Amino acid sequence: MDAASLVAFALAFFLFAASPGPDNMTIVARTLSQGPAFGFAYGAGTLVGILIYLALAAFGLSLLAQEMGIVMVILRYAGAAYLIYTAYRLWTETPVIPETTRQADRRGLSTTFLTAIALNLGNPKMPLFYLALLPGFVGSTFGMDDYVALALVILLVEIVVVGGHVWIAGRARSLLRIPAVVQRVNRIAGTAIGLAGIQILWTTRLN
Numbered sequence: 001m002d003a004a005s006l007v008a009f010a011l012a013f014f015l016f017a018a019s020p021g022p023d024n025m026t027i028v029a030r031t032l033s034q035g036p037a038f039g040f041a042y043g044a045g046t047l048v049g050i051l052i053y054l055a056l057a058a059f060g061l062s063l064l065a066q067e068m069g070i071v072m073v074i075l076r077y078a079g080a081a082y083l084i085y086t087a088y089r090l091w092t093e094t095p096v097i098p099e100t101t102r103q104a105d106r107r108g109l110s111t112t113f114l115t116a117i118a119l120n121l122g123n124p125k126m127p128l129f130y131l132a133l134l135p136g137f138v139g140s141t142f143g144m145d146d147y148v149a150l151a152l153v154i155l156l157v158e159i160v161v162v163g164g165h166v167w168i169a170g171r172a173r174s175l176l177r178i179p180a181v182v183q184r185v186n187r188i189a190g191t192a193i194g195l196a197g198i199q200i201l202w203t204t205r206l207n
Contacts, residue, residue, distance in 0.1 A: 010153045017161045022196035023116070024165055026083065029189035029196075030112065031169035033090050038112050039169060043162030045113040049120025050158070051151055079119035082111070083197030090190030 018024070023046050031039030173185075 033189040039166040045116025087190040087194030
């Protein structure tokens with residue numbers, strides 16, 4: 001794959017990755033409510049899901065992924081339910097000033113990471129996106145080297161997109177000092193996460 005094709009793919013993928021949606025909304029909300037580690041954990045899970053689908057699509061297995069309908073639906077419902085549960089907790093828990101929040105629990109980080117993977121693997125639009133995008137950049141001799149090149153482009157784009165969202169949300173979070181303000185931000189973040197979960201449920205029901 002030549003450099004021009006990689007640049008064109010990077011631009012197309014950046015527009016896709018940076019566009020408003022449940023993933024970016026959840027990254028911001030997680031960072032606001034729980035700290036940058038959780039925002040990055042969700043972003044890392046999103047990246048893993050994207051790379052898995054890239055492999056399926058690039059090697060001609062997207063149609064197989066689409067046939068696994070019941071598995072994808074279960075993954076999406078499970079992930080959406082967890083987001084809604086998280087939103088409920090943000091609305092009901094006692095607010096904690098960020099500086100006094102205990103260090104991120106590894107179990108919570110792993111759950112956040114796995115939730116992001118599940119939601120992305122259960123996204124019916126993901127294989128369609130790659131089926132629409134890749135033919136313009138992938139030739140008939142597509143191989144592992146081409147996959148690695150595309151994966152590196154995606155990794156760099158996601159670092160910029162996820163890092164940007166976490167940085168913006170982290171800057172806002174560092175300004176929080178008053179419990180009432182923290183509670184308000186938690187509820188705003190909870191609402192964002194809950195809406196993301198509801199949107200996922202809605203789109204799953206329609207597909």
